[in-house]
Amino acid sequence: MDLLWSLLSITCLFLQLEGCTRVIKPNTVVVDVDMTLSTPSPCRNVMLQCGEHGPSVYWQKEKQKIGKGSELTIHVDDFPDAGNFTCHNDNGDILNHTLVLIQVTKNDRGEYPKQILQEISDQIYVKCETKNHSGVFECSWNLNMNRNTVQILVEAHRSNSSISCTVHDQDKSRAVCHELTYCPFQEELEKVGFNLHAIDGPRFENYSSEFFLADIVKPEKVQIHKKDEGDKKVVVSWEYPQSWDHPHSYFPLTFEVKALKNKHNCDHEVCSDPRTPNHKLPHKGSYHFFTEETSLQLNHSTKKYVFCVRAKDMYCNSPWSEWSAICSKKLRIKKQRNENRDRKKNS
Numbered sequence: 001m002d003l004l005w006s007l008l009s010i011t012c013l014f015l016q017l018e019g020c021t022r023v024i025k026p027n028t029v030v031v032d033v034d035m036t037l038s039t040p041s042p043c044r045n046v047m048l049q050c051g052e053h054g055p056s057v058y059w060q061k062e063k064q065k066i067g068k069g070s071e072l073t074i075h076v077d078d079f080p081d082a083g084n085f086t087c088h089n090d091n092g093d094i095l096n097h098t099l100v101l102i103q104v105t106k107n108d109r110g111e112y113p114k115q116i117l118q119e120i121s122d123q124i125y126v127k128c129e130t131k132n133h134s135g136v137f138e139c140s141w142n143l144n145m146n147r148n149t150v151q152i153l154v155e156a157h158r159s160n161s162s163i164s165c166t167v168h169d170q171d172k173s174r175a176v177c178h179e180l181t182y183c184p185f186q187e188e189l190e191k192v193g194f195n196l197h198a199i200d201g202p203r204f205e206n207y208s209s210e211f212f213l214a215d216i217v218k219p220e221k222v223q224i225h226k227k228d229e230g231d232k233k234v235v236v237s238w239e240y241p242q243s244w245d246h247p248h249s250y251f252p253l254t255f256e257v258k259a260l261k262n263k264h265n266c267d268h269e270v271c272s273d274p275r276t277p278n279h280k281l282p283h284k285g286s287y288h289f290f291t292e293e294t295s296l297q298l299n300h301s302t303k304k305y306v307f308c309v310r311a312k313d314m315y316c317n318s319p320w321s322e323w324s325a326i327c328s329k330k331l332r333i334k335k336q337r338n339e340n341r342d343r344k345k346n347s
Contacts, residue, residue, distance in 0.1 A: 021046060024197055025153070028099045030204045031076045035107035048072045048098050050087035057095065060086050076100060082202035101204035116150060116198040116205045118142040125207045126196055129218045129319070133245045135182025137192075137213060140174040145200045147172045153197040158190055179213070184245060188212045218319040219244055219253060219311045224326045236326065237295040238309045251313070256320065257296060258308040259287040266308035266323035 020032040021044075031044060050057050050070045059067045061083050066072070076082055079102055086097045107113055117125040120142070130137035143150055154175045156163040165177040179192070191210040198205045220241040227235045238255065245251040260268055270288035292314070298305060306327050312320045 020044065024101075024204075027097055028101065030101045030103050031082070032103050032105045033076065033078070034105050035078070044076045046074050046076060046100060048074065048085055048087070050096055053087075053089065053095060056090050057087050060088060074100070076102060078102070079202045100202070101199060102202055103204045103206065112205075114205055114207075116143065116145050116200050116203065117196075117207060118144050124209075126194065126209055128194060128209065128211060129216050130213055131218060131220050131241070131243050133184035133213070133217065133251065135179040135184070135213065136176065137179075137216060138174055138176050139194055139196075141196065141207070143173060149200055151199040153199070154195065156192055156194045158192050163192070182213065184251075188214055214313070214316045215318055217313050217316055219313070219321040221322050221324045222255070222309050222311050224307060224309055224324050226326060234298040235295060236298065236307050238324070239294065241311070241321070252292060252315075253311040254314045255291050255294070256310050256312075257287075257289055257291060258306075259296070259298065260306045260308065261286050261304070264306065266306070266310075266325055 022030055024030055029046060031046060033044065048059070048071065050059075050072075053070050055069055057068065057070050058065055059072045066085075070087075072085065072087070074081065074085070082100045082102045084097060084099050087095045089095055103112075105112055114125060118141075119125055120127055126139050126141045128137055128139040139154070150172060152167050152172050152175075154165045154167055154177075156165050156177045156179075158179065161179055161181050163177055163179045165175050167175045175196075177194075191212055194209050194211075196207040198207065220243050222238045222241060224236060224238045227237070240248055240253060244253065258266060258268070258270055260266070260270065264286065268286070270286045296307070304327065306325055308323045308325045310321045310323045312318060
């Protein structure tokens with residue numbers, strides 16, 4: 001078996017120099033095919049080896065005999081030419097197998113048309129994020145095909161570093177990776193390379209991206225608390241996510257805060273007013289600011305406000321967390337209900 005694999009690898013290495021054939025894992029060969037070309041290309045010839053066996057060896061594809069001898073040369077032009085090839089001895093025993101796949105490099109849709117994964121945005125199919133600086137990150141994607149027929153292979157790499165990745169067993173739409181040697185206190189000098197191989201029948205597609213972990217840090221949602229201090233004052237405070245790195249003084253967050261009237265949602269745009277001192281809410285209108293602090297005082301609690309807070313790493317050009325929201329009016333309703341309940345118990 002080792003000799004057989006060595007022979008197959010040597011053959012494919014030669015073809016890889018031609019730029020159209022490569023081995024992606026043992027017994028699996030990918031052939032790049034330009035579907036717009038009408039003339040055959042010798043680069044599409046794939047030689048399969050069965051090892052040091054006699055001329056009685058025969059080959060099958062999908063249980064149909066297609067040739068004899070220890071070597072078989074196939075020509076791959078389209079998907080029907082690909083598939084699983086097996087060589088057998090006189091007794092019909094399988095001696096080896098090779099899965100031949102096709103990656104379309106060009107067709108009437110353009111360069112490297114994709115079908116297995118859905119496009120998230122312009123030419124982006126895979127999205128990677130991490131919730132802190134631990135070296136653990138998650139990549140996700142959306143499948144166009146039936147997930148039961150699709151095989152997903154992923155790997156991540158960075159020089160002089162060990163990164164392990166595991167695809168989720170159930171939905172096949174995300175993978176968790178861990179860079180074991182990652183140090184959050186050191187500057188990243190090289191990007192992480194992430195590669196995803198998607199296989200659906202004879203179709204093969206490759207998706208890749210590069211990024212610094214610092215650029216994909218997206219904190220989890222912050223926790224918001226309210227406290228009614230009486231005299232028409234409400235203090236809203238928020239906390240760092242529990243998953244965020246310690247110490248916070250070394251990994252500070254910037255918070256974006258909105259106090260919105262008239263039942264607006266958190267995506268409602270509000271002009272910032274950095275001149276307002278102590279982040280006290282003005283008498284009228286909505287309010288928006290950025291801060292390192294973790295509290296806000298509202299002096300007019302008779303008004304209904306929706307408070308929205310989200311966070312991002314202060315020193316990195318990375319994504320904001322999802323919005324956390326709380327309503328000031330609900331606080332007073334809940335307080336009134338508690339007071340009514342206590343009166344009923346006392347009576």
